[in-house]
Amino acid sequence: MEQIENFLKENSINLPNNFRVKEEVLKEAELLISIRRQLHLFPELSFEEFETAKFIVLKLKEFGYKETELQEKVAKTGVVCILKGQRNSNGPCIALRADMDALPIQETINCPEIYRSKNPGKMHACG
Secondary structure, three states: OHHHHHHHHHOOOOOOOOOOOHHHHHHHHHHHHHHHHHHHHOOOEOOOOHHHHHHHHHHHHHOOOOHHHEEEEEOOOEEEEOOOOOOOOOOOOOOOOOOOOEEOOOOOOOOOOOOOOOOOOOEOOOO
């Protein structure tokens, strides 16, 4: 748990102490970090994110989402998933959005090879 707390601090991820899901986030941090690293290893350009979309759908299914909650090939390579809360109410809701596309840039950053793009001329240059 201390390693995860340090990761959050090093990456300027500040969750307030009273943040209700903090414990749940920390429990899943290693898994979420490994997913992020996997996505960064194999970047795909806009409208070419076929493998990325497959990976995301696979992970969502592993997390228990059903085919009926998933929409694939939205605008060619997009994925939509309906994330239902426990109450199934008609109250407020939250929409989450994430970009999946990489940029046509050769990665030259000096980082360990296990984090570096495996797709020449493509990288996730976020952050």
